[in-house]
Amino acid sequence: MSFSYYGELCTEVYDLTKKVGQSLGGDIEYYRKKLRNCKGRMLEAMVGSGRVIIPLLESGLSVDGVDYSPEMLASCRQRCEERGLKPNLYESDLKELSLPHKYEVIIIPAGSFLLIEKRDESIKVIRRLYEHLEPGGKLMLDLFLPDNNFQVDGRFEGTSAFTLPNGDTITMEEKLVEADLFNQYKVSYLKYEKWRTGKLIQSELQRFALRWYGVEEFKLVLESIGFSNVMVSADFEYGKQPTNSKQTFVYEAVK
Numbered sequence: 001m002s003f004s005y006y007g008e009l010c011t012e013v014y015d016l017t018k019k020v021g022q023s024l025g026g027d028i029e030y031y032r033k034k035l036r037n038c039k040g041r042m043l044e045a046m047v048g049s050g051r052v053i054i055p056l057l058e059s060g061l062s063v064d065g066v067d068y069s070p071e072m073l074a075s076c077r078q079r080c081e082e083r084g085l086k087p088n089l090y091e092s093d094l095k096e097l098s099l100p101h102k103y104e105v106i107i108i109p110a111g112s113f114l115l116i117e118k119r120d121e122s123i124k125v126i127r128r129l130y131e132h133l134e135p136g137g138k139l140m141l142d143l144f145l146p147d148n149n150f151q152v153d154g155r156f157e158g159t160s161a162f163t164l165p166n167g168d169t170i171t172m173e174e175k176l177v178e179a180d181l182f183n184q185y186k187v188s189y190l191k192y193e194k195w196r197t198g199k200l201i202q203s204e205l206q207r208f209a210l211r212w213y214g215v216e217e218f219k220l221v222l223e224s225i226g227f228s229n230v231m232v233s234a235d236f237e238y239g240k241q242p243t244n245s246k247q248t249f250v251y252e253a254v255k
Helices: 008-017 027-035 053-058 070-082 119-131 215-225
Strands: 042-045 063-067 089-091 103-108 133-144 157-163 169-180 185-196 199-211 228-234 248-254
Touching: 008 070, 008 157, 008 169, 008 185, 008 199, 027 053, 027 103, 027 133, 027 248, 042 053, 053 063, 053 070, 063 070, 070 089, 119 133, 119 215, 215 228, 215 248
Parallel strands: 042 063, 042 103, 063 089, 103 133
Antiparallel strands: 133 248, 157 169, 169 185, 185 199, 228 248
16 A cells, blocks of 8 residues: 555544634634734745635635645635635645745645655755745744654554444554654554455555654754744744743744
8 A cells, every 4th residue: 555645534534523614723813813903915825725815815804824734725625616716726835835825924834744755855845935936025933842752562552443424434653663853753544444344445554654853953043044033932922932832832933
């Protein structure tokens, strides 16, 4: 079985567990409040299936979306159409991003930036986002640090089961296959299986990588690319200083 990248089964679970408008620790409220006075065009990178962009659009903001996964974009498009919303949604690898607009603000919620596995690729992405900002435009994203209780044992464990509206069940198992605290990344395999009346009807295997950054380290990364006035807040409380590894770290940086 070959690896998928946020494929059909993953998207179905994502839609079920991350509903439109569902706030993760206060992120939607934070972004909506910070963006409410923006008059220009905005972009949500790694938009997924629309959890964040839809409430922003419903607030009257002009927001485009971009994602690498066609399955996620199809779900986002459908959810928008159901609500009478028609944002520009683009399919693109962020390393090669080339959109027809410049943006007043670009956001990446939910720690999604950490899904860019290789450090050199993450630097390329930040550069592409920098180039897509208007002069004085702002990049906003939130990051987190993972639990460091790693045990690489090569076994699938931690099974979860999700019941879909039509009665089908998707099970998901995770196997941690690689973890490197020094180089700040880990890799897991996620195995999805869809069941209908006791029969396996579909399977999907996802390679799930996570690369993290120290609080000050990521600030230096942004500054090295040309961003200024980098502000780091904790837990979606603007101006709150980070104090521990369990917090979410929200970055705002100006081009």
